[in-house]
Amino acid sequence: MFGRNEKNTQTAVKVFVVDEIFSSKYEVCLLLLLLLLLLLLLLLLLLLLLYEDVVLPCSVPFSVTDQLFDWKKVSHSDIFHYQKGTYNNFRGPVFHFEDELESGNASVVIRKAQVTDSGNYTCNFPNHPPMEKAHIDLTVGAARWPVISLHKATNGILLKCRVLGAFPKPEVRWLDSSGNVLLPDEDPQVSYRDHHYDVVLKTTVTESGHYSCEATQREIHHRNQTETYVLTPGKVQITRIKLKVLGPNLAL
Ligand SMILES: *[C@@H]1O[C@H](CO)[C@@H](O)[C@H](O)[C@H]1NC(C)=O
Ligand SMILES: *[C@@H]1O[C@H](CO)[C@@H](O)[C@H](O)[C@H]1NC(C)=O
Ligand SMILES: *[C@@H]1O[C@H](CO)[C@@H](O)[C@H](O)[C@H]1NC(C)=O
Numbered sequence: 001m002f003g004r005n006e007k008n009t010q011t012a013v014k015v016f017v018v019d020e021i022f023s024s025k026y027e028v029c030l031l032l033l034l035l036l037l038l039l040l041l042l043l044l045l046l047l048l049l050l051y052e053d054v055v056l057p058c059s060v061p062f063s064v065t066d067q068l069f070d071w072k073k074v075s076h077s078d079i080f081h082y083q084k085g086t087y088n089n090f091r092g093p094v095f096h097f098e099d100e101l102e103s104g105n106a107s108v109v110i111r112k113a114q115v116t117d118s119g120n121y122t123c124n125f126p127n128h129p130p131m132e133k134a135h136i137d138l139t140v141g142a143a144r145w146p147v148i149s150l151h152k153a154t155n156g157i158l159l160k161c162r163v164l165g166a167f168p169k170p171e172v173r174w175l176d177s178s179g180n181v182l183l184p185d186e187d188p189q190v191s192y193r194d195h196h197y198d199v200v201l202k203t204t205v206t207e208s209g210h211y212s213c214e215a216t217q218r219e220i221h222h223r224n225q226t227e228t229y230v231l232t233p234g235k236v237q238i239t240r241i242k243l244k245v246l247g248p249n250l251a252l
Contacts, residue, residue, distance in 0.1 A: 052112075052113055052140075053111050053112065053113065054109065054110050054117070054138065056108050056109075056110065056123070057134070057136070058106045058108075058123030058134040059103075059104050059106065060106060060125065060128075062104055063101065063102050063104060064082075064105070064125075065101040065102055066084050066085075067082075067084070067125065067128075068082065068084070068126055069106045069123065069124060070082065070123075070126070071094070071108055071121060071122070071123055071124070072124060073091075073120070074122060075119075075120075076091075076119070077091075078090050079091045079092075079094055079121070080094045080108050082096055093112065094108050095108060095109050096108050097109070106123055106125075114140060115140050115142050115167045115195045115196065116195050117138065118139050118167070118168075118195075119137075120136070120137050121135075121136045122134065122136075139168060139219045140167075141166075141168060141217055141219065142166055142167045142196060143166060143215075143222045143224060144164060144166045144170075144224070146162065146163045146172065146225070146226040147161070147162045147163075148160070148213055148228045149162075150228070153204050155204060155206070156205055156232065157204065157205055157206075158185070158203075159202065159203050159228070160201075161174065161201045161202075161226075162198070162199070162200050163197075163198070163199045163213075163215045164198045165196045165197075165198065166196060166197050166199070166215065167195060167196050167197060168197070168217055169192075169197045169199070169217075170197065170199055170216060171217075172199045172213065172214070172215050173201070173213070174201065174211060174213055174214075175211070175212050175213075176209060177209050177211070184201050184202060184203050185202045185204055186202065188201045189201075199215075201213070205230055205232070207232060208230055208231050209229070210227055210228070210229055210230075211227070212226060212227040213226050213228075
């Protein structure tokens with residue numbers, strides 16, 4: 001009788017333990033799911049940061065739902081054609097805004113715009129000859145950090161600043177710690193390939209101090225700066241370290 005009771009209790013305890021394990025497994029699953037969701041969100045954010053959509057605006061004072069309109073990239077072919085509910089996007093992911101057509105909004109969006117999408121676009125209404133064409137000058141930029149390298153020169157230290165793969169062409173200059181523009185050694189070396197600019201600007205300094213290279217792209221309202229500290233040779237900085245003895249001197 002006594003023994004049986006004991007067994008019952010044990011069984012009850014066991015069931016409880018199994019329950020506990022199950023619930024903790026469930027929690028682990030939930031946690032993993034949450035982590036996965038977080039990871040996906042982060043990836044999405046990264047994609048959004050890497051690629052930007054651009055809207056080419058075009059509006060008219062009448063409904064365009066039953067109209068014909070097309071978008072052209074100047075000196076290229078058509079990129080988008082809309083006619084009474086059907087559309088063709090000839091070049092890449094270009095879309096109109098279905099819900100906005102009624103209010104005369106014939107804007108289109110270029111998804112994940114690239115530097116190569118830069119150019120002049122026109123919005124046309126062929127059935128409305130007196131309509132003025134909308135003209136958009138689109139610049140899709142690529143910004144880069146300036147990269148600085150130091151080289152020994154006979155008359156000081158040569159500072160070389162490189163801004164690679166930028167668009168539009170960045171204006172590059174050297175500044176000292178007070179913000180004064182330094183004279184470059186020569187005109188900037190500019191090369192262009194694959195719709196991107198590489199700019200190299202050199203200057204020679206003789207004084208130790210902070211120097212920074214700044215790249216500005218006015219068209220896309222972007223400015224970026226990298227700073228370096230130059231220690232010129234010959235003027236070796238000596239840091240004196242004084243050792244202070246704390247406590248009473250030892251009487252010998
Ligand atoms: C047209 O629609 C787009 C997308 O909703 C919007 O960004 C834009 O501001 C609209 N333009 C006008 C003039 O309402
Ligand atoms: C777009 O047109 C403007 C003025 O018409 C011109 O200055 C600019 O260079 C053109 N842009 C491109 C990328 O062709
Ligand atoms: C400098 O350029 C880098 C690379 O494009 C960018 O991530 C960063 O935000 C820019 N910094 C500033 C201050 O604009």
